[in-house]
Amino acid sequence: MNGTLQLMWHTWTTGGWVMAALFVVALIMYASAAHLLVYLYHRGLTKASDSNLQRWVAQPQDAPLSVRELIRYTQDQVRSLTEIEGRFREVEAVKIPEVDRRLAFLNVMVVSAPLFGLLGTVSGMLLTFKAIGIGGSSTSEIIAKGISEALVATQTGMMVAIPGLLMAYVAKRWRNEYVAFLARLEGVTLRHFRPVLRGMTRQFRKKTVPPTPPPPTS
Numbered sequence: 001m002n003g004t005l006q007l008m009w010h011t012w013t014t015g016g017w018v019m020a021a022l023f024v025v026a027l028i029m030y031a032s033a034a035h036l037l038v039y040l041y042h043r044g045l046t047k048a049s050d051s052n053l054q055r056w057v058a059q060p061q062d063a064p065l066s067v068r069e070l071i072r073y074t075q076d077q078v079r080s081l082t083e084i085e086g087r088f089r090e091v092e093a094v095k096i097p098e099v100d101r102r103l104a105f106l107n108v109m110v111v112s113a114p115l116f117g118l119l120g121t122v123s124g125m126l127l128t129f130k131a132i133g134i135g136g137s138s139t140s141e142i143i144a145k146g147i148s149e150a151l152v153a154t155q156t157g158m159m160v161a162i163p164g165l166l167m168a169y170v171a172k173r174w175r176n177e178y179v180a181f182l183a184r185l186e187g188v189t190l191r192h193f194r195p196v197l198r199g200m201t202r203q204f205r206k207k208t209v210p211p212t213p214p215p216p217t218s
Helices: 002-014 018-042 050-058 065-075 081-134 139-193
Strands: none
Touching (some): 018 139, 065 081, 065 139
C-alpha cells in the first residue's frame, strides 16, 4: 500500500503543474458522466415489451412510477390524437435537449484531457531544450526531468480520457434508447386511443394520375 502511494506521489510530482489541471478535469468529467448515467438509467425501462406498454397505457396505475407520470401526462384530458402527439413533443423538448447539453459538456471534458496532456508534453520539452541551451553539470538531470514531465503528462491525459470516452458512449446509447422508447410509447398510445378519439394524426391524399391518351392512329 505504501509503495502504491509513493508511486502515485512520484507520478504526480514528475508530471509538473499540468497534473493539477488534469485532476480537476478528471473530477468534473467523471462526476458529470456518473450523474448523466444515473439520470438516463432512471429515465429507463426502455427494454419493456410492447405487451407491457399496452397494459401500462390501458392501466397507468400498474406502470412503474417514472413511466406512470409520463403516461398520465400524455393522456389526461386529451381530446384528439393530435393533442397526444403534441404532448409527446413537449416531453421530448424538455428531456432530450437537457441530455444533449450534458453530453456535449461531457465530450468537451473528454477532449480537453489529452489536450492538457499535450500541453504538459510541450512544457517538458521546453524545459529539456532550456537545459540543453544552458549546459553545465546539472544538464542531464534537468533533461531527464523535462522528458519525464513530457511523457507522464501525456500518459495521464490519455488515461483520464479513455474511461470518460467509454462513459460518453454508454450515455449516448442510453439517450438513443430513451428516444426510441418515447416513440414506441407514443405509437402504443395512439393505437389505444384511435377507436375512442375521432380523426387521424396524419391525412394522406391519394395522388390521381390522369389517364394516358391512346396513341394516334395513322
